[in-house]
Amino acid sequence: MEHLILRDLDISDIDRIEVYEKHGGYSAFRKAVKEMAPDQVTDAVKVSGLRGRGGAGFPAGVKWSFLPKGVFPRYLVANADESEPGTFKDRQIMERNPHQFIEGMAIASYAIQCHHAFIYIRGEFPHAAQCLERAIAQAEARGYLGEKILGTDYALRITVHRGAGAYICGEETALLESMEGKLGQPRVKPPFPAVVGLYNKPTVINNVETLANVPLIIERGADWYAKIGTAKSTGPKIFCLSGHVNRPGNYEAPFGSISLRDLIFDLGGGIRGGKKLKAILPAGASSFVINPAANEAVLDAKLDFESLTPFGSALGSASVIVMDDATCMVWMAKKTSHFFEHESCGKCTPCREGTYWMARLLDRIDSGAGTLADIDLLANVANQILGKTLCPLGDFSTAPVTSSVKAFREEYERHVKERGCWARK
Amino acid sequence: MLSDNAKSDIQKLMAQYPDARSAVMPALHLVQRELGWLPDDAIQAIAELVGLSKTEVNGVATFYTMYARAPHGKHTIMFCNDLPCALRGSEKMLEHLEHKLGCPAGHTSADGAITLKEAECLGGCDHAPVMLVDGVEHWHDLTIEKLDEIVERLRNT
Numbered sequence: 001m002e003h004l005i006l007r008d009l010d011i012s013d014i015d016r017i018e019v020y021e022k023h024g025g026y027s028a029f030r031k032a033v034k035e036m037a038p039d040q041v042t043d044a045v046k047v048s049g050l051r052g053r054g055g056a057g058f059p060a061g062v063k064w065s066f067l068p069k070g071v072f073p074r075y076l077v078a079n080a081d082e083s084e085p086g087t088f089k090d091r092q093i094m095e096r097n098p099h100q101f102i103e104g105m106a107i108a109s110y111a112i113q114c115h116h117a118f119i120y121i122r123g124e125f126p127h128a129a130q131c132l133e134r135a136i137a138q139a140e141a142r143g144y145l146g147e148k149i150l151g152t153d154y155a156l157r158i159t160v161h162r163g164a165g166a167y168i169c170g171e172e173t174a175l176l177e178s179m180e181g182k183l184g185q186p187r188v189k190p191p192f193p194a195v196v197g198l199y200n201k202p203t204v205i206n207n208v209e210t211l212a213n214v215p216l217i218i219e220r221g222a223d224w225y226a227k228i229g230t231a232k233s234t235g236p237k238i239f240c241l242s243g244h245v246n247r248p249g250n251y252e253a254p255f256g257s258i259s260l261r262d263l264i265f266d267l268g269g270g271i272r273g274g275k276k277l278k279a280i281l282p283a284g285a286s287s288f289v290i291n292p293a294a295n296e297a298v299l300d301a302k303l304d305f306e307s308l309t310p311f312g313s314a315l316g317s318a319s320v321i322v323m324d325d326a327t328c329m330v331w332m333a334k335k336t337s338h339f340f341e342h343e344s345c346g347k348c349t350p351c352r353e354g355t356y357w358m359a360r361l362l363d364r365i366d367s368g369a370g371t372l373a374d375i376d377l378l379a380n381v382a383n384q385i386l387g388k389t390l391c392p393l394g395d396f397s398t399a400p401v402t403s404s405v406k407a408f409r410e411e412y413e414r415h416v417k418e419r420g421c422w423a424r425k
Numbered sequence: 426m427l428s429d430n431a432k433s434d435i436q437k438l439m440a441q442y443p444d445a446r447s448a449v450m451p452a453l454h455l456v457q458r459e460l461g462w463l464p465d466d467a468i469q470a471i472a473e474l475v476g477l478s479k480t481e482v483n484g485v486a487t488f489y490t491m492y493a494r495a496p497h498g499k500h501t502i503m504f505c506n507d508l509p510c511a512l513r514g515s516e517k518m519l520e521h522l523e524h525k526l527g528c529p530a531g532h533t534s535a536d537g538a539i540t541l542k543e544a545e546c547l548g549g550c551d552h553a554p555v556m557l558v559d560g561v562e563h564w565h566d567l568t569i570e571k572l573d574e575i576v577e578r579l580r581n582t
């Protein structure tokens with residue numbers, strides 16, 4: 001099937017603007033600025049059902065319509081922080097099909113009447129940042145960006161802003177603080193960025209993949225788009241597959257068209273080295289771990305934003321980390337806990353202290369010095385974090401811990417009884 | 426302290442934003458590229474240019490992991506050891522690297538050639554294990570042999 005987002009897989013040099021144009025590129029933006037009123041663009045995106053691909057799945061058109069009337073300037077910020085362990089989709093878009101993303105930004109900017117848009121890209125993506133700079137320069141030279149765009153009165157510039165290493169800057173309000181030259185620490189919400197955002201002005205923040213979907217909606221129509229996927233999760237989705245599979249990579253498929261089994265065993269070529277599947281983190285480190293042995297049906301649920309909920313998990317950004325039967329679940333939780341301990345911004349005590357203690361307890365259990373009481377204490381510490389923090393990072397940090405204690409409790413207990421990890425002895 | 430070039434580049438950066446303060450991160454990147462790290466007087470110079478206090482700029486420079494507030498080796502390796510890379514052998518490779526450089530992660534080899542840092546996910550897990558050299562060079566699908574070659578090359582350049 002034709003790729004709609006990862007078009008570089010069908011057309012290898014689509015990063016060149018003339019190739020992108022030859023395949024219909026920028027015709028959607030032309031149509032938007034020349035033939036549509038800004039509100040019509042927003043309405044089309046609402047009708048399309050497009051939901052945010054950054055993890056939360058909020059409807060994009062609805063978000064755009066939240067901006068208060070008559071308050072200017074307004075800003076669009078593309079979230080290209082992509083730091084969730086196991087996520088590498090936005091990078092492929094930016095490096096290999098950058099114009100579709102830039103065109104999506106231009107259309108979104110027009111829809112909300114923004115004249116200066118930003119891309120906040122993580123500092124560890126120097127090559128992607130260069131690809132974007134080049135794409136923006138090409139778009140300027142062709143008259144898609146700048147003053148008097150395509151003979152209209154619309155003007156737009158796009159600035160690439162590089163981060164410098166901090167996962168928390170993917171959280172939208174921390175991202176805004178960082179853009180403003182401050183520490184990347186989340187703001188208290190409300191007010192929401194739509195009302196008080198960048199430089200205290202109305203601001204829309206969308207993920208790279210979300211924006212890359214927008215040209216399709218304008219070019220081929222909202223009704224066409226809404227027919228892809230399921231009724232509540234429309235359009236194509238990129239699944240990032242990593243870990244113990246034969247073919248890790250980005251796989252694009254309409255929402256509701258593939259299951260974890262299809263993704264891992266068909267597209268991903270199965271588990272490496274003839275081993276067996278043991279566990280899956282479907283949303284990166286911020287996942288509730290899936291234990292397929294407990295309920296095989298989870299492998300056959302067609303993936304959309306909601307389909308993993310009955311199994312106690314969630315799709316999030318679709319960063320599917322696969323683990324074979326030789327993987328220790330205590331070690332897995334230890335790795336994610338160290339990640340969150342390192343990435344907690346320190347602004348609220350439950351998260352700062354809680355991530356520290358979870359990491360210490362997991363170190364202890366993993367090393368063989370833990371007690372059975374430590375396992376309960378671990379769940380207890382997680383409960384002290386849950387729902388008590390300023391931003392969702394705190395809750396994220398507890399998900400792999402509580403879910404692995406629940407799904408693999410006997411493994412935790414065996415670490416205590418056998419004084420350490422039998423799997424890695 | 427800062428070259429005239431750096432100063433005028435920072436001024437250009439400031440003009441790119443509705444609020445000059447937003448230029449502080451790009452300015453830190455730029456100066457670190459020029460000097461290799463961020464000494465106190467560079468922080469002071471950036472603060473004066475951008476119109477912030479030295480404390481504020483220092484706060485930013487210490488919050489983010491890619492900024493170096495202390496001198497380090499000629500080259501920096503950020504070696505990813507996050508879960509997806511670890512599932513594909515990064516932990517053993519990091520040990521090998523520590524052994525080869527004769528220093529644990531977070532330190533610099535005795536010859537001053539290479540500072541080794543353990544990194545969180547670098548967004549390249551489909552080609553794990555992954556590392557970033559000097560903040561610009563991405564290496565993926567690493568093997569021990571490939572790692573040895575890169576280290577040799579870095580030692581000699």
Ligand SMILES: Cc1cc2nc3c(=O)[nH]c(=O)nc-3n(C[C@H](O)[C@H](O)[C@H](O)COP(=O)(O)O)c2cc1C
Nearest residue numbers: 052053054079081082083170171172206207210392
């Ligand atoms: C700790 C944390 C990290 C996040 N990281 C990212 C990220 O790297 N990229 C992203 O697009 N959204 C990330 N988000 C979600 C953003 O806050 C925001 O919801 C999203 O960018 C909105 O865009 P969307 O509606 O198009 O998905 C993160 C959220 C949290 C709480």
Ligand code: SF4
Nearest residue numbers: 345347348351389391
């Ligand atoms: S929950 Fe953690 S990351 Fe989020 S604001 Fe609080 S301390 Fe910072």
Ligand code: FES
Nearest residue numbers: 505510547549550
């Ligand atoms: S875990 Fe190493 S690049 Fe993602």
